[in-house]
Amino acid sequence: MVRTAITVLFVGWLFGGAETAWTQSSITVTRNEAQVDFPQSVTFQLEVADAGDVAEVNLVYEVDRASCLEANTAVPIPLDGNEAEWTWEMVRSGNPPPGATLRWSWQITDSSGNVTTTDEQSHTFVDERFEWQTVTAPNIRLHWYEGDQVGPILLDAAVAGLDQLQNEMGITLDNEVQLFIYGESDDMRDAVLYIQEWAGGVAFSDYNIILIGVPPRIAESWGVPTVRHELAHLVIGEFGRSCVGGSRPTWLNEGLAVYAEGEPSETVQSDIANGIENNSFEPVRSLNGAFSAHGPEAGIAYSQSYSVVKFLLETYGQEQMQSLLLTLAEGEGYDEALEAVYGFNVDGLEQEWRQSLNLPARDIPPTPTAVSAQAIPTIEPFGLPESVPTEPAAAATAVPPTPTGNPTGGICNLTVFPVLLVGFGLVTRRRK
Structure with missing residues (x-):
């Protein structure tokens, strides 16, 4: 390099x-x-x-x-x-x-x-290895270098994603987001130190910057939903930013991001149909934390999360969803935040959601085990620079310390699937 x-x-x-x-x-x-x-x-x-x-x-x-x-x-x-x-x-x-x-x-x-x-x-900072082209829309600046139509196609996807977030969730983007679309995931990974070799993209939420490797041949099939998905993470993260240690359950984070993609894919629809037919959905409480590391199970978790979020939005509306995000940002626990906004905890949400799908009520233990976001093994850039005073004794070798608390950047758990499948010329719409 x-x-x-x-x-x-x-x-x-x-x-x-x-x-x-x-x-x-x-x-x-x-x-x-x-x-x-x-x-x-x-x-x-x-x-x-x-x-x-x-x-x-x-x-x-x-x-x-x-x-x-x-x-x-x-x-x-x-x-x-x-x-x-x-x-x-x-x-x-x-x-x-x-x-x-x-x-x-x-x-x-x-x-x-x-x-x-x-x-x-x-x-x-500029990645000068490439001749970047830029297209813009209000609050969006998208840079790319490979494929004549990749930039316009993915800019349209980002605009559509923002429109859906605003129209259906009432959440708007206040600050400009930059997207850097690399022609290959390898090129993207060379721009970020200490990132996993299988990563296909990374979202730096504190910088409002997204990097994604999108080969031109799959810009429409994989790039479009991925851009909308990752952009939703940044916008929702900005809306619900917390300075008191608040966090969101994984089913809410990923369900909102899949919802922001627009019309659910055939895979998502099939997962939900199979879950209803076989009564095979996981307990919603189990989706508070990390999703399964196994491909099929993880993909189904994303689909189930989408279904739960869709139920909340269509049944209770966007104002309650906004209230939930803000209540969580204030540091309330998942059960407490749901109780305050909707009148039920995570288990009560599951029973309401299952009833909407004509599924039987789940037998839930009286004292469920809490699962917190800290259990999620997120993939994020390590050691992002943090502005803090440096002790004189450390001056000779001073470096900004590694941030603690809420992750400042990350990629969704399933990046491995699109990256690996791209290598074999295949396309998937499993979320990253």
């Missing part, structure tokens, strides 16, 4: 340029650059005309992302003559996705304690 280091003075045409400026004072800055080797590293470089009166230099940087805390990463850098240099080794911390914007400035303290802060610089 060939990568070229660049400076912020020549940011890629796809995202626009960055101006170079600094504050004029008794300390004169003659160079302020960042050499970017994406996705491996960023080397920040500062040069002053005269370092004789410089007592301390700190680099302050952050990556634009949704966060519950406003904080920067500050790294003290020793001067070497009249120059300071520090490298953010993303191979140690994990890298932000293409399309994310890095911002930084320098704080220079003189011997009298006066602080000079340079003007903020910015750089938007």
Whole structure:
């Protein structure tokens, strides 16, 4: 994989340029650059005309992302003559996705304690291996490089998905989403450090950025529903974002995403028909956490989740669904949130849903075992940059710490199926 280091003075045409400026004072800055080797590293470089009166230099940087805390990463850098240099080794911390914007400035303290802060610089990360094309719609920017019609086809899918979220769920997208459509999953994986070899896509919810590998030959059959599915995760995640540790059960997350795809596929319809005929659905409570790792069982779980979500929306409407998402975001448990909004817990939901399908009531134990979202083995980018102060003792090797709490990015459990089947020239609409 060939990568070229660049400076912020020549940011890629796809995202626009960055101006170079600094504050004029008794300390004169003659160079302020960042050499970017994406996705491996960023080397920040500062040069002053005269370092004789410089007592301390700190680099302050952050990556634009949704966060519950406003904080920067500050790294003290020793001067070497009249120059300071520090490298953010993303191979140690994990890298932000293409399309994310890095911002930084320098704080220079003189011997009298006066602080000079340079003007903020910015750089938007670009995967320069490809000649990207871009199509846009309100709040959507989609980039692709392979297949003349791939971009327009998938942009239409994203717009249709947003329309359905707004019209049928009352959920709107407030901030722009960027989608990067790679021609192959291998190309996509090379843009993200520390991602599983079988991953076919990744959604960075805190950055509102989605990366998906979509070969042109399956853009319509697999790419269209996948774009709508993953976009729904970002939009719903933005709507129900939590700063208090709230989470959503897996059946709700995936059921809403499958619902956002539009008309259910033949596979989904067949799964539901078979579940009704054989009375073979899993307990809804068992779908609070991780879905099965086995292909057929996992696919059926997605179909069942869609059916449950469809029942809630069609029976109780969009306002109650919005209320449920917001109540969960406040940190309420799954049973408590359902009780507050609908008047029944997870087991009561199952009985109501089964009755709507003319299925017999399920025999449910009086004290069910709670299943929390923490049990879900999600696949997510490791070590996304987080803006927190850096201790001086760690300055020489400082890297942003790994985030904790809610996952900031991830891909759905079944990515393995489309990726593997694409390799054999087949197409599937099992969710990722």
